[in-house]
Amino acid sequence: MRIPLDRQNSLPLYQQIETYLRQGILSGSLAPETRLPACRQLARDLGVNRITVENAYSGLEADGLVFSRVGSGTYVLPPNPLPPVQKSSPEADWPLWQQSLQAHNIVAKSGLADEMLKAAGHAHPISFASGISDSRQFPADDFRKVLQAVMRRDGIDALDYGERAGYRPLREGIAHILASQGLQVPAENILITAGSQPAISLVAQVLLKPEDVILVESPTYNIAVDLFNRLGFIVVGIPMDGQGMQVEKLEKLLQQHHPKLIYTIPNFHNPTGTCLTGARRRQLIILADRYNVPILEDDFVGDLRYEGRAQPALKSLDPGGQVIYVSTFSKMLMPGIRVGFLAADGPVYDSLLGFKRLSDLATSTLIQRALEAYVTVGRYQAYLRRSILLFRKRRDAMVSAIDRYLPAGTAYDPPQGGLFLWLRLPEAMSADELLPLACEEGVSFAPGSHFFAGGSSGREWMRLNFVSQPAEEIEVGIKRLGKAIRRMSVRQ
Ligand SMILES: Cc1ncc(COP(=O)(O)O)c(C=O)c1O
Numbered sequence: 001m002r003i004p005l006d007r008q009n010s011l012p013l014y015q016q017i018e019t020y021l022r023q024g025i026l027s028g029s030l031a032p033e034t035r036l037p038a039c040r041q042l043a044r045d046l047g048v049n050r051i052t053v054e055n056a057y058s059g060l061e062a063d064g065l066v067f068s069r070v071g072s073g074t075y076v077l078p079p080n081p082l083p084p085v086q087k088s089s090p091e092a093d094w095p096l097w098q099q100s101l102q103a104h105n106i107v108a109k110s111g112l113a114d115e116m117l118k119a120a121g122h123a124h125p126i127s128f129a130s131g132i133s134d135s136r137q138f139p140a141d142d143f144r145k146v147l148q149a150v151m152r153r154d155g156i157d158a159l160d161y162g163e164r165a166g167y168r169p170l171r172e173g174i175a176h177i178l179a180s181q182g183l184q185v186p187a188e189n190i191l192i193t194a195g196s197q198p199a200i201s202l203v204a205q206v207l208l209k210p211e212d213v214i215l216v217e218s219p220t221y222n223i224a225v226d227l228f229n230r231l232g233f234i235v236v237g238i239p240m241d242g243q244g245m246q247v248e249k250l251e252k253l254l255q256q257h258h259p260k261l262i263y264t265i266p267n268f269h270n271p272t273g274t275c276l277t278g279a280r281r282r283q284l285i286i287l288a289d290r291y292n293v294p295i296l297e298d299d300f301v302g303d304l305r306y307e308g309r310a311q312p313a314l315k316s317l318d319p320g321g322q323v324i325y326v327s328t329f330s331k332m333l334m335p336g337i338r339v340g341f342l343a344a345d346g347p348v349y350d351s352l353l354g355f356k357r358l359s360d361l362a363t364s365t366l367i368q369r370a371l372e373a374y375v376t377v378g379r380y381q382a383y384l385r386r387s388i389l390l391f392r393k394r395r396d397a398m399v400s401a402i403d404r405y406l407p408a409g410t411a412y413d414p415p416q417g418g419l420f421l422w423l424r425l426p427e428a429m430s431a432d433e434l435l436p437l438a439c440e441e442g443v444s445f446a447p448g449s450h451f452f453a454g455g456s457s458g459r460e461w462m463r464l465n466f467v468s469q470p471a472e473e474i475e476v477g478i479k480r481l482g483k484a485i486r487r488m489s490v491r492q
Helices: 013-027 039-046 050-062 096-104 112-120 140-159 168-180 196-207 222-230 247-257 278-290 347-360 365-376 379-405 431-441 471-491
Strands: 066-069 073-076 190-193 213-218 234-241 261-264 295-298 323-328 340-343 420-424 461-465
Touching: 013 050, 013 096, 039 050, 050 066, 112 431, 140 365, 168 190, 168 340, 168 365, 190 196, 190 347, 196 222, 196 261, 196 295, 196 323, 196 340, 196 347, 213 222, 213 247, 222 234, 234 247, 247 278, 261 278, 278 295, 365 379, 379 420, 379 471, 431 461, 431 471
Parallel strands: 213 234, 213 261, 261 295, 295 323
Antiparallel strands: 066 073, 190 340, 323 340, 420 461
16 A cells, blocks of 8 residues: 655644545445555554554554554445544544644734734723734724725726826825825836735845845734744844934944845834834944845834824935835835835845745725825825824833833833834833733733734733823723733732
């Protein structure tokens, strides 16, 4: 009997044999009363140990699929009208190629905190764990009207694949918005994507191959790190402080690791909320240029500044072709429209354009046209101004509630913009251990360990989203958090 075995597979050989025979029996290709090869014989045929085959046979026997007659051999039983006994791993019945996928699956940490909050069953849960702004503020009505107007105006043109780089008037609108922020990028250098996550993915896949090193801030946006790991890159962290990436430590890392890309979030960083200083921005560009390493600048909420002076985008300091800039309408407007973009110059733009076509053919034409109509009528700027006013108040509400309700020893720097406040717990307290208690009290947050590659550091940190709840809820939520922290200190 020939059974295909994959010795690189993480699934033990006895389970591979058992799965193969099980499928044969259940599909009928191994008929009842068929005599299976003797263990010794099959072990020899497959080049495995006899015990491996015996283990496979006893698994089948335990499930009532075969029986052994003393001195005669092992035989296939007729189909059992009763369902087979539940295995300890219900996935064991999937085809082998599916089972090997399980070993590579990355368990996404985002969303876990809110699942835990839901499971705790509090009557009025408050989440500070989300990564978006307040969905109650989305301009849903305006957008519905714009969508209808675009369908009336453009008809079937709005339902075509459209231009490869994205709807030209939207690219021009984006170029306008960027220019108002001091970043001059012609529409020809903009590529529209379905959010900024696909833009990050495109850049990563075009520039790197498995085993290449990518430098990222540590901590950083967890879904980018999960993506880089899934693509087989070696992720190396650059330490941060209250002023963003510690660029002083970068040169050594460049010399040591020869990275193929530096991924950075210079404005209102996720998760720390910090902004990279002007001097560090200039130094970063100089080093990237000197060591011939491209920079991927993720400006996911650069517009949401509540105070302080904006620093120039890295892309605006680019001596030419060194920086690829990505941004999104997800945080400033709505994540579900799935529109983001990248700006790049030089041959890499065409590589990205070509690869995007292979990946998804096109980004929704209808949504791009609607967004263009929405953005150009000035509503975007007005909406942004309103959001800034509202979110600044919420930031202040969170800062004041923290000062009133959290015990001494918690520390944070008030963020000047963005969505997140990065809070350190009192000495030796772990946010991962605090989370279940906080959920019992009816509040959740994103534990800091989720944002460090490897997940073993940052246990004393948590990320609090201060824009997604009204001020009154923030007050109640932080009060609950204070109670959970005090409960935990008593336990320790
Ligand atoms: C830093 C950062 N970059 C990019 C993204 C991707 O967002 P989207 O694909 O919705 O644009 C997120 C989402 O949370 C983020 O936090």
